[in-house]
Amino acid sequence: NQSINCIKNNCRRGSICAVSAVASYKCICPLGWTGTYCNTELSTDTFRFVGTSYIKYKDQRFNSRNLKYTQVSFSFRTSSRDGLILWVGKAEHGDDDYLAVGLEGGHLKIAVNLGERFCFPLTFKNVSLCCNRWHNVSLNLNSTVVQVFLDGRESILEDLDPFERYVALNYGGLVYFGGFELYKNMSVITSEIFSKGLEGSIRNILLFGDTKPERFVRNSEGFNIHDGLVV
Missing domain, CATH: 2.10.25.10 (Laminin)
Known part of the structure; x- marks a missing residue:
């Protein structure tokens, strides 16, 4: 058909x-x-995702990055209580290094894998983030310590491994927003941490301490992305 x-x-x-x-x-x-x-x-610099959308960004400065320190921030709004917002990593195998941000039951969910091949996601349940209100997330990963600010307030501060067996995020120079390529199974890639893509919009994306929002004009690919200013 x-x-x-x-x-x-x-x-x-x-x-x-x-x-x-x-x-x-x-x-x-x-x-x-x-x-x-x-x-x-x-x-536009406001991108709308519909659950089957994704943006894949290739970091051209990956080889010169300090992999022990990662900083990202963005604003988002969503019409769904669940979905992947950000994935920093290659998204090829379930045991790849990654930093993930998304929603579960309307709450912010963070997952980090620095090489342990498993992780225990962190969920901030004090605030419901659905639906259709703008929220800002700022995240710092310093070695094994993850710090997350939600709407300007510190929401998560956690040392993932006090013994520091793995301290670098080997993300392969790839950053995804909203989902993955259409042929990839999200549940498999994320080890069932997330099962669906984002239904909502993202704007004001700052990667690795940049001072200007990323517009994904270069070094990027994606599908099914719409103007986030048009609902």
């Missing part, structure tokens, strides 16, 4: 044609394009 519906599709800009319950097909646009047929250029 998919091949029949998509034989004469009007999808542009390298988009993916997929069967739609509303119309005969829909176009899943690559990063930087939006619209019914992906022919409208997307120029």
